[in-house]
Every structure is written in structure tokens, then in C-alpha cells.
Amino acid sequence: KAGVTQTPRYLIKTRGQQVTLSCSPISGHRSVSWYQQTPGQGLQFLFEYFSETQRNKGNFPGRFSGRQFSNSRSEMNVSTLELGDSALYLCASSSGTSRTDTQYFGPGTRLTVL
Amino acid sequence: TQLLEQSPQFLSIQEGENLTVYCNSSSVFSSLQWYRQEPGEGPVLLVTVVTGGEVKKLKRLTFQFGDARKDSSLHITAAQPGDTGLYLCAGRMDSSYKLIFGSGTRLLVRP
Numbered sequence: 001k002a003g004v005t006q007t008p009r010y011l012i013k014t015r016g017q018q019v020t021l022s023c024s025p026i027s028g029h030r031s032v033s034w035y036q037q038t039p040g041q042g043l044q045f046l047f048e049y050f051s052e053t054q055r056n057k058g059n060f061p062g063r064f065s066g067r068q069f070s071n072s073r074s075e076m077n078v079s080t081l082e083l084g085d086s087a088l089y090l091c092a093s094s095s096g097t098s099r100t101d102t103q104y105f106g107p108g109t110r111l112t113v114l
Numbered sequence: 115t116q117l118l119e120q121s122p123q124f125l126s127i128q129e130g131e132n133l134t135v136y137c138n139s140s141s142v143f144s145s146l147q148w149y150r151q152e153p154g155e156g157p158v159l160l161v162t163v164v165t166g167g168e169v170k171k172l173k174r175l176t177f178q179f180g181d182a183r184k185d186s187s188l189h190i191t192a193a194q195p196g197d198t199g200l201y202l203c204a205g206r207m208d209s210s211y212k213l214i215f216g217s218g219t220r221l222l223v224r225p
Contacts, residue, residue, distance in 0.1 A: 004156070031211070042215060050211075055211060056210060056211055090156050092156070096211065099145060099210075100145045102159050104159075105155075107155055
């Protein structure tokens with residue numbers, strides 16, 4: 001089985017711009033979660049989508065949004081970028097049907113905001 | 115403040131030594147997982163524990179879930195350089211699929 005893929009792997013943007021990140025889950029997985037990882041805050045949960053619906057949401061401002069398509073692929077959008085948005089953005093997929101199921105992580109997208 | 119606090123934050127040890135990493139919370143978790151992350155990669159699941167008091171062993175790694183399901187520990191016996199990485203605990207509460215991560219423990223095992 002192919003693993004979770006994320007594109008692009010690296011991205012450089014300037015303040016005020018917007019960015020869209022993409023995540024392709026493992027085939028058959030219906031849940032996709034997004035996380036922000038920074039040295040200071042660690043791994044912070046952004047949101048989770050299950051069958052095209054947002055099922056859980058973290059404590060991030062409305063500038064962070066996402067969506068999931070019918071093939072379970074997911075996109076995350078950040079508008080009006082700020083310097084503090086520089087981070088590694090990770091997505092993870094799982095079956096989404098059990099609270100003990102395994103989340104499989106992609107390699108992440110490293111976003112740098114200048 | 116982190117819901118899950120890990121200690122220590124950093125650990126540098128010699129090959130062959132033993133170590134323990136702790137993951138503590140004031141909240142109850144229905145399940146707890148341990149992940150390891152290496153540079154340039156996403157975290158990889160090591161184990162899931164779901165029952166208070168549960169102990170699981172994975173070769174030289176021993177994981178324990180506290181009786182009250184508020185804490186967990188990871189013990190590595192005879193550490194090897196290949197154990198180097200960022201260790202993360204993560205938990206789910208009863209009402210949610212949301213996975214809450216701990217602050218992480220960065221381990222360096224020197225040959």
C-alpha cells in the first residue's frame with residue numbers, strides 16, 4: 001500500500017499571502033487529520049475530516065481551513081500568512097472508525113513565511 | 115499549557131544505558147499512543163495502550179499505561195544509536211477522535 005503523500009514538501013511564502021497544502025491518504029482511509037509542528041509548541045491538532053465532513057477542530061484562528069474530497073484527499077488552506085505560521089504541517093490518515101486506530105503520517109510540508 | 119507533559123525534554127545517553135520517558139496529565143485518556151519521529155519524516159506509531167495498568171513490550175521498549183489512565187511511561191533497555199529520535203506520546207479522550215500530543219522527548223544515543 002502506498003503511504004500518505006503530501007505536496008508540496010517545501011514552500012516559501014511572504015506575509016499576507018495564502019497557501020494551499022495537499023494530502024493524499026492511504027487507500028481506503030476515510031479520516032484525514034492535520035497538525036502543525038513547531039519547535040516551541042510541538043504538534044498541535046488543526047482539524048480532522050471524515051467522509052468529507054469536519055469532525056473535530058483544534059484551537060486555531062479562522063485563517064486555517066480545510067476540506068476533504070469524495071476520494072478522501074484533503075487540502076488545507078492558510079490565508080493572510082503570518083511569520084508565526086512557519087512550521088511543518090503534517091497530515092495523517094486512518095480508518096476513522098475507532099478511537100484506537102493507527103494514524104499514518106505523511107512526511108509533512110515545511111512552510112516558511114518571510 | 116500542554117495537556118500532556120513529557121519529561122525529560124532532552125536526553126543524551128551512551129549506547130547500552132537504560133532510560134525512561136514520562137508522559138503525564140491531569141486528565142483521563144481512553145487510549146494513549148507512543149510515536150517516534152525522525153528528521154524529515156512524520157511520526158510513526160510504536161504502540162497503543164487502552165487499559166489502565168496495561169504493560170506492552172516491543173523488543174527493548176516497554177510501555178506502561180497508568181492505573182488511572184492519566185499517565186504513561188516508555189522504558190528503553192540497552193539503548194542503541196538507532197533509538198535516536200523524537201518520542202511523542204498522544205492521547206484520545208472518551209468523547210473525541212482528536213489526538214492530543216505531548217510536548218515530546220528528544221533522545222540522542224551516542225555510540
